Amino acid sequence: MQYKKLLTALFCATITTTALAQKEPSEYWNNVKDRPSTLGVNDGFSTFETTEFKLKLVNASQTIAGLYPTSNPTFDFTTGERIAYRDKDSIYYLGDLTFSLKDANGNYQHYSTAYHRKPVTAVDMPETLAAANLANTLPSNLPLEIIRFYKEENNALVLGFTIRNTTAQPVEIGALGVPMPFNNILEGKTLDETHADNVFFDPYIGLDAGYLEVKKLSGKGQPLLVLPNENMPFEAYRPLNEDPTIRSIVFEGVHEWMPLTKAYAENEWKGVTEWNEATSLVLKPGESKTFSLKLVLASSIEKIQNKLIEEEQPVAVGVPGYVLPMDVDAQLFLNYSEKIKEITVSPSNALTVTKTKKTKSGYQAYKVKGNQWGRAKVVITYKDGKQQSINYKVIKPEANVVDDFGHFLLTEQWFDTPNDIFGRTNSVISYDYETKRQVTQDSRAWVAGLSDEGGAGSWLGAVMKQLVQPEKEEIAQLEQFIDDVVWGGIQYKEGKNKYGVKKSVFFYEPDSLPKGTYSDSINWNTWAAWDIKGANDPGRSYNYPHVAAAYWVMYRLARYHKGYVTHHNWQWYLEQAYHTAVTMPKLAPWYAEFGQMEGTVFLMILKDLKREQQTEMATTLETAMKQRADHWKSLNYPFGSEMPWDSTGQEEVYMWSLYFGYLAKANVTLDAILAYMPTMPHWAYNGNARRYWDFLYGGKLSRVERQIHHYGTGLNAIPVLTGYRLDTDFYKLKVGYGGLLGAISNITEDGFGAAAFHSYPTELRIDYLSGDYGSNFFGYAVNDATYLTHTEVFGWLAFGGNLTEKGNVITVKNTTAAQSRIFIAQEKLWITLDAGTVESFSYNTKNENIELTLSPANSFTKTAYINIEGEDYTINASKENGAYVIPLETDSKVISVKK
Known part of the structure; x- marks a missing residue:
């Protein structure tokens, strides 16, 4: 069974060639299609005009059925196009409310206006567009009166609730939430349709400064901002999993904005350190309180911060x-x-x-x-x-984080059990941080099988670590891994599939292997427990970049250092990388048409082939990659993958589009990335590229859930920072650097690299499986750099270094792990080192001269190779392969870079 069909069977949802809207519901809606319609859509709708919006309300429920910006009146931020199938109990709409009240026994009881819908009672309220008493859709013995209203205030659309205690006793509201169901349902749509119709949204869970930003998938148009207006601090962001709509790769689900959370903090979330301190509210007899949000539009994603200031946030x-x-x-x-x-x-x-x-x-x-x-x-x-x-x-300092990471991988995760039946001896294998054990068996064959992202992640991370901070003993282990496990194991060494990469070396075939080979405690009755034929399939293109990256790193170590690599010469590793790259579209043509995670490595291989004057191989690789790029150029949104929607392919699509001069397509790609990769004052969401299904494939706690700094973060930071170096737009630097450091945020204090961090307030912790983290670290390893910039608002700033200013001279002490890449924005000057490191650098703002302080030589690195991309800057030194060659000394060495 093909991988795509397996995914379809698993999730019962794929993007199709036509939109589902206004068509018969697919099996995606099977769990709700037989439920009675309770929203009251047959009673019609009412519309209201405000300065920025056309508001459409369901007459019976007075919930929002459409929210259209006046600048684009055919676009709806909400799920209104699905209302014919989402008109059931417990399916949330904007305008609903959830809350928890403490009962006479001291227990919290949960309530929702969506649980049992009845027509609400419209009320007259001065200066409102519409208002209603919500009593009919709530239990009759409720000690509260709740009036919901919509109004326009200072050009903003306000959604509010006035809650009054109708009893003679105090009432404690232990939780309060306003659902935020915007149109993130991708089911049944083409990529063109999703980018035109759908939105993603990101929360800044920052109390009274908090907000939700809602952006079209294309990154174009005016983003919607949901802001606190009255008594609505953004205390927590709760998933509304009681909504029966199936959560899957085409629907992340619905969350709610919570200003009160004590009821959950003391029960469902007990023992978890939440983003903010939990609070509750006691209403005295007869007391009322109003809670409201306001909805406004920013002019663009990049101008969200300007709009926040304008709104006095x-x-x-x-x-x-x-x-x-x-x-x-x-x-x-x-x-x-x-x-x-x-x-x-x-x-x-x-x-x-x-x-x-x-x-x-x-x-x-x-x-x-x-x-x-x-x-x-x-x-x-x-x-x-x-x-x-x-x-x-x-x-820890980045260098220490990376050092700990490498040590953990090549000690705790080093699998050296002799004569492993699956051929994994001398490899870096998946790891369970909760049990502190290596994962040698898993019902998902790839997790224990050293391929796909969820199995290759650990050894890929170990290899990429050497690009940042090479260590002789670790490299020796990885040479053994490549010779014993990769070449002839994970990768075919001969035959018609030569250079093809298997989906897994682990497989489930109990009848053909000795009794006791497989654990009885694992459920093997799953599509993911591949037999040997399925495991040996070389047809999944996403496995190839991992192997190519391993060879490429070894090439770089052998080429620019002396003694780190001894098993093969640099030519062998570069040729292996080349053959892996060109074999991918031959043996995996179906998925090779999509952008690959880590696909940037193919461009790096091509550039190195050109530098080494390997003309025939370079031409062949460039031709193969151009065919793929030409296909992307023909598409409006070339971000397909084996998933219906993905944040994986954009990285490679952008880099190749830029390389071949397809600038319009590169810009479309970058706009889409910025739509799902925000910048906001919260480490978990700042630079966090959207991903919400890969815990199913590479996690221990397996569920659909917004992942914090999954590998999409590190990979998408590559095009964002590349884009910044082209136009020096400060917004991109903030986003890209958030992603860069986000990529190493989930490495534990002792060096374990986790698949991602769980965003649900029931966890707020790392996942315990190493999974596909290595792809994240790849993004960090090839992108780690120090940026020096100047803005009118903030003055001189350093990202990746500590800055001092003395007269005309700006000096930056490098704090990155690699210490091998520098960008000076004022000169658009990009300095990279193939070998050697930069301890610090200075920039003279008057004469524009730059000085680099190079680290001393060591046993393996006696020469620095420096590349310069920037107008007219040179170093007084000879060149080799386009790089300036600088002999290193026993002490630090200062060199000048001048125009």
Whole structure:
């Protein structure tokens, strides 16, 4: 059975060639299609015009059936196109409310306006578009009266609820939530249709400064911002899994904005450290309180921050972001009309926050220093009582993180059991961090089988670590791995499938192997437990970049260093990388038409073939890749994959489109990435590329759930930062660097690399399986760089280094792990090293000269090879393969880079 068919069978949902909207429901809706219609759509709709929106309400429920920007009146932010199938109990609409009340026994009871729908009672309320008493759709003995209203206020559409205690006793509201069901249902649509019709949304769970941004998949048009208006701090973001609509690869599900969460924190979320402190509210007898949100439009994704300032929201900008290495002198800039009353940190010693001075543009600046590994939170209380929370993740210095990662992989995950029946002896295998055991068997064959992302992730990470921080002993192990396990094991060594890559070396065939080979505790009755024929299939193209990357890294180590690699010469590794790359479209043509995760490595291989003057191989590879790029050029949105929608292929599509000069297609790709990769003051969401199904394939806790810094983060940071180096748009730097550091945020204190972090408030922790993390680290390894820039708003800034300014000279001490890439935005100057590292560099703003301080030589690296991309800059040194050759010394060495 083909992989795509297996996926279809698993999820009962694929994107088809025609939209589902207004057609017969597919099997995707089987679980709700026989339920009675309760929303009351047969009673018709009412529409209202505001400055920015056309609002469409269901007459019976007064929930929102359509929200259309006046600038684009045919586009609906909501799920209104599916209303014919989503008109059932427990399916949420914008305008619904959930809440929890403490009963006489001290227990919290949960309520929802969507559970048992009845027509609500319209009420007259001054200065509103519409209002209703929600009593009919709630239990009759409820001690509250709830009036929902819609109104326009200062050009914003306001959605509010006035809640009154109708009894003679106090009532504790332990939880309150407003569902946010915008149109993220992709089922039944083509990629063109999804990019035209659908949205994704990202939360800044930042209390009174929090917001939700809702963006079209294309990245174009006006994004919708949901903002707190009255008594609506963004305390938590809860998945509404009671909504019966099937969650799958085409529907992430619905979440709600919660200003009160104590009921859940004490029960369902007990023992979990939430993003914000849980609160509740006690209403006195007869007391009422109004809770409201406002909906506004920003002019573009890049201008969201400007709109927040315009709407008088507290705004924060962190440099280099909110994943904070301990050796980095970070900065935090705050913008709000009210003065700051207090700043608190929790845990109290996790961060040091020191006030400095205001910028010329009015931002209050602070220095932020990470002191203690782990999650940390800053809460700013303003004079008007508003609070803003900023969640940080403090990590070790990048070099230490990478060193720990490599050590963990090549000790704890090094599998050296002799004569393994599946041929995995001398490999880096998947790992379960919860049980502290290697994963040698799994019902998903690839997880234990060293291929696909979920099985190749660990050894890929181990190889890519050597590109950043090579270590002789670790490289020796990986040479053994390549010779013993990759070449002739994971990859075919001979025959018609030579250079093809298998889907797994582990397989399930109990009848052909000795009794006791397979664990009785695993459920093998699943499509993912491939037999040997399925495991040996070379037809999945996504497996090829991992193997190509391993060869390519070994080529670089052998080519530019002496003594790290001994098993083969650099020519052998480069040729192996080449053959793997050109074999992919031959043996895996179906999936090779899509962009591949880590597909950037094919471009790097091509560039190295050209530098080595391997003309025939370079021409063949370039021709093969151009055929793929030409196909992408012919598509409006060339981001297909084996999944209906994916954030995997954009990385390679962008890089090849840029290489071949298909700039329009490159820009379309980057716009789409920025639509699902936000920047906001929260380490978990800043630079986090959207992914919500890969816990099913590479996780231990297997479910559909928004993943925090899955490999899409590290990979999509490649095109975002590449795009920044072309136009120096500061927005892209913030997004891209958030993704870059996000890629290493889920490495534990002792070096385990987790598949991703669980966003559900029931967990808020890493997944315990190593899974496909290696693809994430690939993105970090090839992209880690120091950026020096200047903005009118913030002045001189360094991302990936500590900056000092003295007169005309800006000096940056490099804090990246690789210390081999530098970008100076004012000169659009890109400096990369094939060997050697840069301890620090300086830039003279007057004469534009640059000085690099190179690290001393070591036993394996006695020469630095420096590449310069930038107008007219040169080094007074000879060149080899296009790189300046600089002999290193026993001490640090300063060289000049001049125009």
